[in-house]
Amino acid sequence: xxxxxxxxxxxxxxxxxxxxxxxxxxxxxxxxxADHAAINDSLNHMMLIPGGTFTMGANxxxxxxxxxxxxxxxxxxxxxxxHEVTNAEFAVFVKATGYITTAEKPISKEELxxxxxxxxxxxxxxxxxxxxxxxxxxxxAVPLDDVSQWWxxxxxxxxxxxxxxxxxxxxxxxxxxVHISWDDAQAFAKWAGKRLPxxxxxxxxxxxxxxxxxxxxxxxxxxxxxxxxxxxxxxFPYQNTQTDGFAGLAPVxxxxxxxxxxxxxxxxxxxxxxDWYDSRYYQQADNNNNPKGPASGYDxxxxxxxxxxIRGGSFMCTDEYCSGxxxxxxxKTSPESGLExxxxxxxxxx
Numbered sequence: 001x002x003x004x005x006x007x008x009x010x011x012x013x014x015x016x017x018x019x020x021x022x023x024x025x026x027x028x029x030x031x032x033x034a035d036h037a038a039i040n041d042s043l044n045h046m047m048l049i050p051g052g053t054f055t056m057g058a059n060x061x062x063x064x065x066x067x068x069x070x071x072x073x074x075x076x077x078x079x080x081x082x083h084e085v086t087n088a089e090f091a092v093f094v095k096a097t098g099y100i101t102t103a104e105k106p107i108s109k110e111e112l113x114x115x116x117x118x119x120x121x122x123x124x125x126x127x128x129x130x131x132x133x134x135x136x137x138x139x140x141a142v143p144l145d146d147v148s149q150w151w152x153x154x155x156x157x158x159x160x161x162x163x164x165x166x167x168x169x170x171x172x173x174x175x176x177x178v179h180i181s182w183d184d185a186q187a188f189a190k191w192a193g194k195r196l197p198x199x200x201x202x203x204x205x206x207x208x209x210x211x212x213x214x215x216x217x218x219x220x221x222x223x224x225x226x227x228x229x230x231x232x233x234x235x236f237p238y239q240n241t242q243t244d245g246f247a248g249l250a251p252v253x254x255x256x257x258x259x260x261x262x263x264x265x266x267x268x269x270x271x272x273x274x275d276w277y278d279s280r281y282y283q284q285a286d287n288n289n290n291p292k293g294p295a296s297g298y299d300x301x302x303x304x305x306x307x308x309x310i311r312g313g314s315f316m317c318t319d320e321y322c323s324g325x326x327x328x329x330x331x332k333t334s335p336e337s338g339l340e341x342x343x344x345x346x347x348x349x350x
Contacts, residue, residue: 083252182335208258229267266325277332314341
């Protein structure tokens with residue numbers, strides 16, 4: 001989704017995509033994991049996803065190269081959060097542990113310079129302060145191959161201040177928590193006695209028991225019939241008709257669930273998976289029984305930066321741009337990334 005080597009993008013915007021090695025999840029408070037699970041389940045009920053065998057990937061006109069070839073995968077039964085983790089849930093975790101997210105930590109200039117391409121200018125010290133990437137739509141049409149046209153690195157942006165330091169969570173308890181790095185999601189999951197889903201589990205669950213359908217609801221186009229998901233309506237990124245009812249994030253459970261009772265498996269926010277992203281993985285996969293993904297990440301667009309897979313699309317997805325709301329669509333971003341349209345949900349072994 002994002003790369004270290006973003007041509008024409010100001011260095012300040014890309015700072016968030018590199019984390020100093022010290023930005024690892026701190027130890028959660030040593031309290032009963034079962035209590036955490038009980039508290040969390042009262043806020044986010046878990047649905048039992050019955051195990052089975054399915055065909056993963058796509059070969060239709062929409063399919064990208066990294067979604068091919070289609071291959072048979074078997075997953076065991078597991079539990080999955082019925083909706084994306086909310087601000088209310090994450091606040092309970094932070095209150096219990098004192099956890100500080102990646103976006104809330106300063107960035108080390110020395111470690112950053114080690115990761116930037118040779119010859120990169122030193123960043124201004126002000127841009128080493130905590131912050132995250134915020135959606136800043138332009139007022140006119142822009143080239144869709146230049147993400148700097150709609151993303152801005154904002155100092156002070158974090159899960160508690162999703163639009164920047166002058167914003168807060170008032171009235172947003174039931175919105176998905178955002179500006180969450182992979183490390184942050186892992187820390188929450190461990191505290192709650194859960195884990196992040198594998199990419200295979202995520203796709204299997206998103207299908208909701210349907211066979212070979214492009215969306216969690218079946219085959220009907222996103223723009224036809226009843227509103228089905230929180231995506232971009234209009235011309236991205238400058239015109240949003242809001243025909244789905246929201247300009248940005250929507251409260252969880254705003255749209256009908258899929259066949260497994262899961263909400264927002266398409267749209268709203270991208271969701272972290274446990275797996276590393278490798279564009280070649282489907283061509284090389286040799287274990288299709290509860291696969292855990294590749295041993296390391298590989299992105300041909302940015303081979304120096306390993307990334308994790310994210311799934312499901314977001315409120316910014318549209319047929320004009322990414323169509324990430326298809327159940328087979330794969331996207332990737334660096335584990336340190338925090339974005340205004342990136343969150344997660346958890347799973348648990350049966």
